[in-house]
Amino acid sequence: GAVVSQHPSRVICKSGTSVKIECRSLDFQATTMFWYRQFPKQSLMLMATSNEGSKATYEQGVEKDKFLINHASLTLSTLTVTSAHPEDSSFYICSARGGGWIVDTQYFGPGTRLTVL
Amino acid sequence: AQKVTQAQTEISVVEKEDVTLDCVYETRDTTYYLFWYKQPPSGELVFLIRRNSFDEQNEISGRYSWNFQKSTSSFNFTITASQVVDSAVYFCALSEAESGGSNYKLTFGKGTLLTVNP
Numbered sequence: 682g683a684v685v686s687q688h689p690s691r692v693i694c695k696s697g698t699s700v701k702i703e704c705r706s707l708d709f710q711a712t713t714m715f716w717y718r719q720f721p722k723q724s725l726m727l728m729a730t731s732n733e734g735s736k737a738t739y740e741q742g743v744e745k746d747k748f749l750i751n752h753a754s755l756t757l758s759t760l761t762v763t764s765a766h767p768e769d770s771s772f773y774i775c776s777a778r779g780g781g782w783i784v785d786t787q788y789f790g791p792g793t794r795l796t797v798l
Numbered sequence: 799a800q801k802v803t804q805a806q807t808e809i810s811v812v813e814k815e816d817v818t819l820d821c822v823y824e825t826r827d828t829t830y831y832l833f834w835y836k837q838p839p840s841g842e843l844v845f846l847i848r849r850n851s852f853d854e855q856n857e858i859s860g861r862y863s864w865n866f867q868k869s870t871s872s873f874n875f876t877i878t879a880s881q882v883v884d885s886a887v888y889f890c891a892l893s894e895a896e897s898g899g900s901n902y903k904l905t906f907g908k909g910t911l912l913t914v915n916p
Binding site: 683725730778787790 | 831833835840841842843844845848850889893902903904906907908909911
């Protein structure tokens with residue numbers, strides 16, 4: 682139980698294009714989803730928190746117009762990197778937490794490696 | 799503010815050795831949760847354990863064991879008889895409880911890279 686998927690796992694795009702990353706909770710309803718960014722050999726940096734049906738809450742220093750987050754349903758959240766530039770290249774990971782016995786635990790997706798040329 | 803310190807950046811052991819990964823945390827909350835996650839080279843974070851602040855019982859799961867000591871604000875992780883497949887980055891993390899609308903945001907340590915050599 683508590684499986685989270687992410688798609689795509691890897692994406693390469695040209696500078697200036699937008700990229701959408703999907704995060705799905707497969708076997709539970711995700712009350713809250715989180716988006717992280719991880720640079721090589723570093724820890725995870727929380728970008729934003731989203732609750733279903735409401736606007737995402739962004740961490741300080743994260744541009745909300747650059748990283749658009751939509752949490753349209755209890756099983757799906759999307760992160761869109763708009764007008765991507767090489768400095769946006771990174772490993773993006775989502776996590777989800779649900780209710781009941783898993784309410785206090787975040788389960789992570791497999792991550793998406795974004796390379797912007 | 800919350801803080802998690804994993805002082806060991808990298809550890810290298812030989813297979814079958816026991817290894818302990820240290821984690822020290824800081825929080826002003828009386829109710830909180832502690833976690834360990836494993837990140838193998840594939841990148842996915844694998845949940846290993848959650849411990850709440852009211853439960854100081856140590857836990858054992860196969861070759862893994864955890865020692866939670868509130869008196870020293872530590873939540874250490876021991877792997878017994880390590881195997882090559884244990885090679886990964888291990889993250890310790892801390893979250894507040896839901897009160898205050900924190901949504902259980904996680905504060906991560908910087909991680910410890912464990913390499914188990916054959």
